[in-house]
Amino acid sequence: MSGGYILVVDDEPAICDMIQTCLEMAGFRVRLAANGSLAHQMIINERPDLVLLDWMMPMLSGIELTRRLKRDELTADLPVIMLTARTDEDDRINGLDAGADDYVVKPFSPRELVARVKAVLRRSTTAMSDAPLAAGKIALNREAQTATLNGEALPLGPLEYRLLEFLMLHPNRVFSRSQLLDRVWGGNVYIDERTVDVHIRRLRKNLSPEQQDKMIQTVRGAGYRFSPPEGAEE
Amino acid sequence: MSGGYILVVDDEPAICDMIQTCLEMAGFRVRLAANGSLAHQMIINERPDLVLLDWMMPMLSGIELTRRLKRDELTADLPVIMLTARTDEDDRINGLDAGADDYVVKPFSPRELVARVKAVLRRSTTAMSDAPLAAGKIALNREAQTATLNGEALPLGPLEYRLLEFLMLHPNRVFSRSQLLDRVWGGNVYIDERTVDVHIRRLRKNLSPEQQDKMIQTVRGAGYRFSPPEGAEE
DNA sequence: CATCCTTTTCACAAAAATGTCACAATTAGA
DNA sequence: TCTAATTGTGACATTTTTGTGAAAAGGATG
Structure with a gap:
């Protein structure tokens, strides 16, 4: 876990905070973005290792941002984990065909979050990175x-x-x-x-x-x- | 839903009955246990696919049983959903901390219960299987x-x-x-x-x-x- | 409404996996 | 060494899963 960082995108400060704590305790570096557009900027500026993305957000929604990322060659192979709220259960998974690599349902245990992040990172670094x-x-x-x-x-x-x-x-x-x-x-x-x-x-x-x-x-x-x-x- | 079954642990027969009906209509096989110790026995005897566990129970409480399950290597990865009567934040945190995979707050709709069971089952089968x-x-x-x-x-x-x-x-x-x-x-x-x-x-x-x-x-x-x-x- | 295209379902064929059995080989103990 | 219990082995029947074609069901378009 040397160079990069994990970008957490969520509009609720409380959630952000909690996630940040979890991940930092697990040894990751974390940056936060409060909305999709800001996140997009940051990603283009300095590519993160992974994006943790709330699905429901004002402005540029998670699913839309994912689509956008996956369409651009440069960011298509950026691993994305989506956070979906439990009340979204019924239509939850729709975001996944946008190209997200995994999803976590809120509320989640810290253990699960970290496990998933590690899993996705492992996958993406070892295996594939095929943008086009x-x-x-x-x-x-x-x-x-x-x-x-x-x-x-x-x-x-x-x-x-x-x-x-x-x-x-x-x-x-x-x-x-x-x-x-x-x-x-x-x-x-x-x-x-x-x-x-x-x-x-x-x-x-x-x-x-x-x-x-x-x-x-x-x-x-x-x-x-x-x-x-x-x-x-x- | 091939081999396994879902173990429902609750000391109130009425609740048990209701849950059993819901799950069986959804195509799951169900067994009941009226208390924690009995449940523990059953789990060791014949491993279920998932445990639905009432939080508040006499004798071996839900949280205690969860802890015990998570401590044993053989049952550590057994998915547990907790049933909690209160909407108390602390309870949920404690439950997730103890290793529960999700929780359902009473009273719940049958649909939600089933959805949650399915979600956890899906998660538990895919997500955790990733270590090289x-x-x-x-x-x-x-x-x-x-x-x-x-x-x-x-x-x-x-x-x-x-x-x-x-x-x-x-x-x-x-x-x-x-x-x-x-x-x-x-x-x-x-x-x-x-x-x-x-x-x-x-x-x-x-x-x-x-x-x-x-x-x-x-x-x-x-x-x-x-x-x-x-x-x-x- | 007719028509075209897509998607779903259904029935049956094909293939593969699984459980069981009879018998051979091995092991442990007397 | 002999005997009984346990495990290895190959064959076989059965069950489960998947492939395949075609028909039915939706859905959009003109």
Whole structure:
């Protein structure tokens, strides 16, 4: 934990304070931002190691800021943890397909917060940092919401695209069907989990009409995972 | 909701009943315990997926039971949701401090209860499984749910993987077959204990097709144990 | 309202994982 | 050494999970 710092973005001073204390006791350096725009400035000015972001904020909301960060190449790989209030439970997860790496539900125990921060940091430093989202021959154009294979546009439906994008944002990580429903579908509980299978299938088919690349792998009993073919990065 | 069940601990039968109904309608299996000591017994006997715990109880209080659970390695990661009657801030803090994962304030709506249970279950299954785990030449990638030997992925079935993960999580400790059935199989009582043998065998075979490393040792009359080869640990 | 596109559900096929069994091998103790 | 208990082993049947195609259900657009 040498160079960087953790940026905490929340409009409630009490929460900020509490979080700051927790993290500093765990040995992190912390800076605070009271709103999204300010945070955005700070991030551009001096890139933090991680952003802890309240979802509900006046002005530039957490979800919006996340979207913005993830769209910019320079900040796309910046780890983001979202803080969601317990009353937001029903529509809580919507922010996650914006690209957040994890979320913590308030109220949270200090232990949990720190554990999550460490986990996300570990993940992001060791594993991946792929700002322009690409793997193998497949590249995503996040502005246009399209995917290209060797330059050729792939015929993906909206859901297929979101699914692919989400999986590519978290390579090599297994997601259960219910997690995918949460994060790609937006937390609609009333959808049959098997629906995920069907879309995975379509996605696979559209990704490689002829050859079955095994970029999207099935993990029996667990869910699905995206693994970039070989060398792939940046 | 496959193997496990949710343990509801409350001394008021009416509350118990109400909770049980809610959860069962949501598809969970439920068992009841009228007091803390009884609950403790049940937990040790057959591990639940989650414990719903009344804060105020005669004898072994909720907070005390939580502390006790969190102290034992085997039950430390058991998710606990506390039911608290007051809206007192102190209570919540204490509860979270003791290691509870969340709390619900009475009176609560059935929907909230179920939502909270689901949320905690989801969290507990995904979030905490992140520490890198390695011993000898074998390393687990817990996000990807894979085991690698010298970098090569090992062909483990889901159960084999879980078994290995569990054993590696508690190195050098002997587990009886019934303990393993509890922890790895999810407490399904109707399985022949010998089944464990078979899976241990498969795991061993897949771990080292040629040479029998003796990482997984048999302790006659007692069970099995995982011992890391030599120096190894993270 | 008709039509097109997307998404969900359903039924069945295919594949893989799991539990059980019979029997072989090993161990411990008399 | 012999015997009984315990564990290893391979095969097999069953159950569970996933793949697949097509039809139904929504939803937007004109």
